[in-house]
Structures are given as structure tokens and as C-alpha cells.
Amino acid sequence: MHPALSVIFFTVTSGAGYGLLLLLGSARLSGIAPEISSNQTLFAGIVGLVLVTLGLLSSTLHLANPKNAWRSFARFKTSWLSREAVFAILFYPICLVWLAVVWAVGNSTLSLVLGLFVAVMSIVILVCTAMIYASLKTIRQWNNPLTTVNFILLGLLLGSLILLLMLHQQNIVVSRLIVISVFLISLSALTKIIYFVWIGQPAGPTINTALGFTRATVRILDVGHSSDTFLNKEFGYEVARARLIWLRCLCVLLAFVVPAFLVSGVIGEVGFIHLIAAAFSAYVGVFVERWLFFAEARHVVNLYHGRQQT
Amino acid sequence: MKLGLVIDLDTCVGCHACAVACKQWNTSGTTGPLSDYQPYGEEPSGVWFNRIRHYEVGDYPTNKTINAPMSCMHCDDAACVTVCPTGASYKREEDGIVLVDQSKCMGCNLCSWACPYGARELDEEAGVMKKCTLCVDRIYDENLPEEERKPACVLTCPSHARFFGDFDDPQSEVSSLVRERGGYAMMPELGYQPVNKYLPPRQRPKAPTVAAKQSEDSGGLIAKWLKRQKDAFNQLGEG
Numbered sequence: 342m343h344p345a346l347s348v349i350f351f352t353v354t355s356g357a358g359y360g361l362l363l364l365l366g367s368a369r370l371s372g373i374a375p376e377i378s379s380n381q382t383l384f385a386g387i388v389g390l391v392l393v394t395l396g397l398l399s400s401t402l403h404l405a406n407p408k409n410a411w412r413s414f415a416r417f418k419t420s421w422l423s424r425e426a427v428f429a430i431l432f433y434p435i436c437l438v439w440l441a442v443v444w445a446v447g448n449s450t451l452s453l454v455l456g457l458f459v460a461v462m463s464i465v466i467l468v469c470t471a472m473i474y475a476s477l478k479t480i481r482q483w484n485n486p487l488t489t490v491n492f493i494l495l496g497l498l499l500g501s502l503i504l505l506l507m508l509h510q511q512n513i514v515v516s517r518l519i520v521i522s523v524f525l526i527s528l529s530a531l532t533k534i535i536y537f538v539w540i541g542q543p544a545g546p547t548i549n550t551a552l553g554f555t556r557a558t559v560r561i562l563d564v565g566h567s568s569d570t571f572l573n574k575e576f577g578y579e580v581a582r583a584r585l586i587w588l589r590c591l592c593v594l595l596a597f598v599v600p601a602f603l604v605s606g607v608i609g610e611v612g613f614i615h616l617i618a619a620a621f622s623a624y625v626g627v628f629v630e631r632w633l634f635f636a637e638a639r640h641v642v643n644l645y646h647g648r649q650q651t
Numbered sequence: 652m653k654l655g656l657v658i659d660l661d662t663c664v665g666c667h668a669c670a671v672a673c674k675q676w677n678t679s680g681t682t683g684p685l686s687d688y689q690p691y692g693e694e695p696s697g698v699w700f701n702r703i704r705h706y707e708v709g710d711y712p713t714n715k716t717i718n719a720p721m722s723c724m725h726c727d728d729a730a731c732v733t734v735c736p737t738g739a740s741y742k743r744e745e746d747g748i749v750l751v752d753q754s755k756c757m758g759c760n761l762c763s764w765a766c767p768y769g770a771r772e773l774d775e776e777a778g779v780m781k782k783c784t785l786c787v788d789r790i791y792d793e794n795l796p797e798e799e800r801k802p803a804c805v806l807t808c809p810s811h812a813r814f815f816g817d818f819d820d821p822q823s824e825v826s827s828l829v830r831e832r833g834g835y836a837m838m839p840e841l842g843y844q845p846v847n848k849y850l851p852p853r854q855r856p857k858a859p860t861v862a863a864k865q866s867e868d869s870g871g872l873i874a875k876w877l878k879r880q881k882d883a884f885n886q887l888g889e890g
Contacts, residue, residue, distance in 0.1 A: 342764075405758025406778035412737035412755055422761055423736035478730065478841050479767045546767070551838045552719060553849060557709040562716065565667070565704045568694035571772040572702075575763065641838065642769040645704055645721065 342480070343578045344635035347402035352470060353499070353631050355396025355429075356492060357624070359463040360500025362389040362436065364521075366460035369453055373518050374508055379447040382456075385507050386440045389500070390433075397429060421476050425469035432462050467493045474634075481545040481651055482638040487536045494529035495596070495627050501525055502600060502620040509616055519611070522604050530597035533630065537589060540637065543650045551644040561647030576640040580633075588633055596626025652746040653818040654785055655725050655846035656805065657825045657834060661853050663812035665705050665718025669804035673701040673722070673783070676803035681788045682753060686776035698772045700783040701804055715852060720813075722804070723770040723783035724837070724845030725749050731762035731771060739780070747846060748785045756780050767838050768845070790815075818846055856886070 365385050368374045401407045413426040439455035446452060471492035474483040501522040508515050549555045569577075580588075602608055603619040639651040677700060678685040687697035701722040708717050725742075729749050732740045739755035740762050742748070751762075751771075756779040763771040763780065771782045786802035789795065799806065805813040816825035825848070828834060834848035857863070870878070 403759065404778075405760075405773055405775065406756060407758075409737060409739075409755060409757035412739070412757060413759075414736075415738040415755075416736050419733045420736040420761075422734065422759065426736060473734075473761070476734070477765055479765060546838050546840060550840055551767075552706060552708075552717070553835045553837055553851070554708045554717070557713075559717075560707045561704065562707050563705040565702055566696075568696050570696060570702075571698070571763075571775075572769045575760065575773075576769075640764065641767045641841070644838075645719075645769060 342635045342638040342640060343575050344632045345403055347399045349628060349631045349635065351396045351400035351403070352492070353396070353495075353624070353627050354399065355393050356467060356470070356496030356627075357499035357503060358389045358392030358394075358396060359467050360496035360498065361392065361503050362386065362500070363460045363463035363467075363497065364500050364504050364518075365389060366439070366456035366458070366463065368456070368504075369448065370457065373504075373521060374513055374515070377508070377513060379443045379452075381508070381511050381513065382443045382448075382452075383440055384511075385504060386436065386443070388503065388507065390436060390440075392503075393429075393432070421469055421472040425466060425473060428462065428466045428469055432459075432466060435459060435462060464493065467496050479641045480638045482540045483634075485536075485539065487532055487539065490532050491529065491536060491630075494525060494532060495630065498522070498525045498529050498596075498600075499620070499623055499627055502604070502616070502623050505604065506613075506616040506620050509611070510613065519604055519606075523601060526597050526601045526604070530593065530601075533597075534593070545651055546641050546644060547650045548644045548648065551641065564646050572642055573646070576642050577646065578636055580636045585633070585637065588629055592626055592629040592633060594626070595622045596630055597623075599623075599626070652820075653727075653846055654746045654748060654790070654816070655818055655825065655848070656722070656785075656802070657814040657816075657828050657848050657850060658720055659812040659814075659828075659832075659850040660717055660719065661812075661850060662810045663718045663720060664810050665703055665716075666809065667703050668807050668809055669720055669813060670699055670701040670703055672803040672807035674699060676786060676789065677784065680784070680786070682751070682781055682784055684777075685781065686774050688775065698774050698781050700770075700772075700781070702769070717852070719849075720804075721768055721770070721837075722847075723749055723785070724768055724843075724847040725783075725785065727844035727846060728842065730765040730767075730841075730843055734761045734765045736761070748787055749782070750784055750787065751780050751782055753777070753779050753781075767841050767843065785815075818848075 364373060368377055401410055404410055413423055416423040417427050436459050439459050442452045442455055468489055471489040475488040478484050505515055505518050505522055548559045552559055599622040600619040603615045641651055674685055677683055685698040689695055701720060703718055703720040706717045708715050725747055729742050732742050737755045737757050739752045741750060758778045760773060771780050774781045790800050801815045805815045814825050814828060816823040818825055829848045832850040834850050836845045836848060
């Protein structure tokens with residue numbers, strides 16, 4: 342698949358925003374940061390909303406006809422993209438009411454309940470975003486349960502590192518959040534590496550089932566067009582094997598290894614420099630991960646263009 | 652009604668006339684224009700509803716060239732319609748034709764991602780998704796003589812490899828062709844139940860070669876008679 346930067350930026354940045362708001366919304370109850378003050382919640386909440394908004398704005402750059410974007414709420418019943426759009430819009434009033442309550446009333450039972458509601462909405466939106474890709478049977482690299490798991494975990498991972506940076510700057514004890522971050526890093530590294538191994542096994546339709554000649558070899562003679570078509574440009578993207586391996590290593594290094602070392606205090610006592618480097622490294626690493634997510638995905642239409650299997 | 656096409660891979664000669672006729676009709680039809688990008692430039696490209704690809708099936712000396720024209724299969728369970736967030740993509744109740752409402756499409760490309768057959772192409776000029784309409788603006792046109800109320804690709808095919816009709820009617824030409832010739836769907840394992848069907852190449856007796864002729868001539872009367880019976884038996888299952 343053609344890796345469109347607008348969509349990559351959208352899924353990574355919005356994912357980080359929802360991950361941040363998920364952790365923040367449940368921070369007092371889960372004990373991530375029980376003593377967080379209302380002003381600190383407000384600040385972190387606004388940062389989360391800005392991330393979410395930047396991502397959503399970027400997603401509209403991908404549309405060829407953005408003036409009809411408002412129509413995307415129409416097919417909530419069947420389309421994951423529509424569900425994502427509906428929940429993303431519903432999220433704003435809920436999150437703003439929560440932040441308003443935090444600002445006006447301070448830490449109360451009401452803000453606690455609204456915060457939980459925000460956390461639940463965040464995870465619902467992360468699932469919807471992932472399901473846009475995971476529901477496509479035409480792309481086996483996406484059509485598996487690990488897609489959703491990775492979207493949620495990587496959103497949470499980025500959110501936790503950004504929250505860690507902000508809380509540390511405001512002199513809040515972050516030892517628990519550090520444990521959670523390290524746990525998220527380990528878990529998401531594990532699921533991502535399993536994903537890389539998993540998609541290495543060819544499966545699904547072949548050129549034979551695509552054309553219905555299942556008892557003989559099938560080879561392409563001519564694709565029937567002389568220069569690139571929409572189908573080639575959208576689905577024909579190929580990454581060289583050596584570059585792929587290099588990028589996978591870079592992704593694992595930047596998204597998981599570097600942040601794990603910086604946050605866990607292996608390299609000196611955890612300070613501002615460590616945390617900002619960890620968040621930046623993880624963001625770049627997840628960006629590479631999302632680029633690979635698209636670039637490694639092979640649509641079955643490539644079978645008609647001569648690929649033997651996907 | 653379940654309207655669709657049957658394409659005969661036995662007789663298709665791969666001339667691309669169906670694609671050209673399709674482009675000609677539809678570029679001035681209800682979903683037109685089918686934009687071209689630098690049509691007279693170095694890399695001419697554009698929107699097509701119908702594309703023909705050419706394959707070699709089997710290995711020499713039993714290989715064969717197959718020309719496979721592909722357009723929208725008007726699937727019974729059309730994933731492109733399921734994933735469309737705006738409601739621009741829809742499948743008509745009355746005849747099963749899958750269409751795009753150009754005024755609703757936001758050009759997100761998701762339907763083209765969901766389609767395994769490459770039937771949908773984004774018109775970069777118009778910013779909306781375009782696809783085969785089964786010539787919906789032609790097959791119901793009462794101003795046309797009845798024999799011309801067929802998709803442009805079917806009418807133009809010089810080798811009569813394309814058939815149009817109602818798959819719900821077991822007596823229709825398309826239904827009987829599928830029945831008699833073993834018509835099949837492409838990539839059925841994805842479960843989208845494509846309506847369009849393809850007819851496999853007919854089995855033909857092997858072309859005579861010198862080596863085969865010599866082996867036929869050798870042996871006694873009984874051996875020749877046995878061989879003839881064996882050949883006749885082997886041909887029983889071949890249409």
C-alpha cells in the first residue's frame with residue numbers, strides 16, 4: 342500500500358492523544374498519579390486534545406473531496422470509518438465537559454466519573470481507527486487481531502511517555518507511571534515483533550485462486566496498461582528487502598529499546614532530558630512503525646498484476 | 652433481479668475493445684467524465700472501469716494464453732458498500748447494481764481498498780471514486796432498440812465473449828452458460844459472492860504431433876483398438 346504521510350501522521354498523533362487522555366482520565370482511580378492537581382489535569386488534557394485535533398485535521402488531507410467529509414457520519418451501522426468519525430466528534434463535548442468540571446469544581450466524584458468516561462471513549466476510538474484497517478479482508482497484513490492490539494498499545498505507549506514528561510516537569514512522583522511505561526514498552530515490543538514474524542508467512546488468496554486456475558501455474562504476460570494506473574500507485578508500493586529489515590530494526594530501536602533505557606533509569610537518573618528524548622524517540626519510532634504498516638501491506642489486487650501470493 | 656456479466660475466457664482474444672467501448676460510453680454518461688491525465692504526454696493515464704490483463708496458464712507444451720477482462724463484479728456481499736462511511740456507495744435493491752453517488756463521495760479511497768478486484772478507481776480530477784455502472788444509463792433506456800439495451804462492453808465484443816443478463820432467472824442466457832460451461836467466480840474465498848462469472852477454456856483434443864502419430868501406428872490391431880477405447884474413455888469427461 343502507498344504510505345500516505347497524512348494518514349500516518351493522523352494515526353500516530355491522534356493515537357498518542359487518545360492514549361494520553363485514556364491514562365489521564367483514569368489517572369486518579371488507577372493510581373497512576375493519585376495526587377495530580379486540577380490545573381495539571383487541565384494542562385495535560387489540553388495537550389491531549391491538541392494532539393487529537395492535529396491528527397484529525399491531518400486525516401482530512403487524505404480526502405480527495407474534503408467538502409463531503411461531514412457526510413462520513415452517515416453509515417455508522419456498517420462502516421468503521423464512520424464509527425471512528427462519529428466517536429471522534431462525540432469525544433469533544435465529553436472531554437471538554439470533563440476538563441470544565443476539573444477546572445471549575447476541582448477533583449471531585451463527578452470529575453472522576455467523567456474522566457473514566459473519557460478513558461472509555463478513547464479506547465473505543467482507538468479500536469475504531471484500528472478496525473478501519475483490520476476489517477479489510479483484501480489485505481492480510483492488516484486483517485488480523487494484532488492490528489488492533491498494536492494500535493491500542495502504541496497509542497498508550499506514546500501517551501504514557503508524554504504524560505510522564507509533563508508530570509515530571511510539575512514535580513509529581515512518577516514512579517508508578519514509569520513502571521506502567523516500561524510495561525507498555527515491553528508488551529508493545531512483544532506484540533509488534535510477533536506481528537513482524539506473523540506477516541512473514543504467506544497466506545490467503547494466490548494468483549491461482551484470483552483467476553480460478555488452481556490446477557496449473559499462472560504467470561502474467563502483460564498487465565494491459567503502459568503507464569501507472571490508480572491501482573498501481575495505490576496498491577503497487579514495494580519496499581526493497583534490505584531497506585525493510587533496516588527500517589524494522591530502526592522502528593524497534595527507536596520505539597522500544599531507546600525509550601526503555603531512558604525511562605527505566607539505566608542511563609543515569611531520570612531527568613527532563615531523558616524523558617523528552619524518550620518521548621521524541623518513541624514518536625519517531627512509532628512513525629516508522631506506521632509507515633511500515635502501510636508499506637508492508639500487500640493488497641490482493643497485486644495478484645492480478647502478476648504477484649504469485651501476498 | 653440480479654444483473655451481471657458472464658465472460659468467456661475461452662473466446663476472449665484480449666483486444667481491449669470492451670475497455671475502449673466502456674470508456675467511450677461512460678465518459679459521456681452519468682458518471683462521466685472518466686478523466687485522463689496527460690493523455691498526449693509521456694505517461695498517459697486515466698480512469699477506466701474495465702481493464703484486461705493477459706496471463707500464461709500451465710507450462711509448455713500444455714500452456715495457454717488467457718485474457719482476463721475485469722470490471723466491477725457487483726458482489727452480492729459488496730465490501731465496498733459496507734466500508735463506505737458517507738453512504739455514497741450503494742447496491743441497488745431492484746437489480747443488484749453497485750453504484751457510487753458522486754455527490755456524496757468524499758474520496759477517502761476506503762472502498763477501493765476493500766475491493767479485491769481493483770474495480771474502483773479514484774478520479775483525481777473530480778476527487779470522487781468511479782466504477783463500472785453496468786451501463787445503468789443504457790440498459791433501461793427505452794429510446795434504444797431492445798437489442799441495444801446492453802452494456803457497451805457486451806455490445807462491442809467482436810468475439811462474443813461477453814454476456815449480460817439476470818442471474819436470478821435460471822432460464823436466462825447467463826444462467827444457462829454458467830450451468831453448462833462450469834462458470835466460476837474469481838477469488839471466491841474472500842466471501843464477497845461476486846455476481847460476474849467466468850467461463851473456463853474448453854478442453855480440446857491435443858494437436859497431433861509426429862511422435863504421437865508414430866506411437867499410434869505402432870503395435871498390433873488389438874493394441875490399436877484398446878488405445879482407441881482408452882482415448883475415447885478419457886475424452887468422456889471433457890466438454
